[in-house]
Amino acid sequence: MAYWLLKTEPTAYSYANLERDQKTVWDGVTNNLALKYLRSMRKGDLAFIYHTGDEKSLIGIAEVASDPYPDPKKKDSKLAVVELKPKERLPRAxxxxxxxxxSQLKNFELVRLPRLSVMPVSDSVWKLLLEFAKKS
Incomplete structure (x- = not known):
């Protein structure tokens, strides 16, 4: 199992929307590096959902519910999507x-490549972020 981080503008689609819908197609990824990462996702992987915009926070965890496949809404077969389902909301944003x-997260892609919408998360960073989210 691999870990990921997926960014979304909460006014367009938030973690609350994912909880309500119980499943969604994660689309709209067009950046080449982000698409490369999206195509590496596999069913059963876990992903942090990160709200961009004014919130700029990790909100919850989603489970990848499908392997990647071509975006059915686009004629451009280079674009890919995955299906997601909510797993759990973090104890706090x-x-x-x-x-x-x-300092131990200075090389994390979220810090280094702030505009990237899909990125891998190492096991050690995943565990650290979960620990930080539990602290009040």
Whole structure:
């Protein structure tokens, strides 16, 4: 199993929407590196859902519910999608400012490549972020 981080603008689609819908097709990824990562996702992987915009926080965890497949809404077969289902909301939203304040996360893609919408998360970073989200 691999770990990922997926970004979304909460005014377009939030973690609350995913909880309500119970499943969604994660589409709209067009950046080449983000698409490469999306195509590496596999059913059963887990992903942090990160709200962009004013929130800039990790909100919850989703489970990848399908292997990647071509975006059925686009004629461009280079674009891919995966299906997601909600797994759990984090105990608290974990703001980007707290993530950036951790020296052990300085090389994490969320800090290094802030515009990337899909990125891998190492096992050690996944565990750290879960620990930070549990602290009040």
């Amino acid at each position: 974990l703001p980007l400012s707290e993530i950036k304040a951790q």
